[in-house]
Amino acid sequence: GTAFTSLRPSGTAVINGKRIDVVTEGPFVERGSPIKVVEVEGARVVVRAV
Numbered sequence: 552g553t554a555f556t557s558l559r560p561s562g563t564a565v566i567n568g569k570r571i572d573v574v575t576e577g578p579f580v581e582r583g584s585p586i587k588v589v590e591v592e593g594a595r596v597v598v599r600a601v
Contacts, residue, residue: 552598554584564598573598 552566558580564573566588573596576589580600590597 552586552588554580554582554586554600557582558586558598564596566596571596575599 552564554562555565555570556562558564558573558575560575560577560579562573563570564586565571573586576597576599580586580598585601586598587601588596589599
């Protein structure tokens with residue numbers, strides 16, 4: 552997916568064409584950066600920059 556907004560550490564990403572609220576597992580991720588889903592826990596989606 553791609554970071555739709557800056558992730559500091561939370562924000563919005565586009566994954567498979569859908570906007571999803573996400574949280575990063577690490578530091579700040581800039582808007583437009585490629586990301587990967589690393590964990591889904593209920594409604595919480597954790598991503599990391601790739």
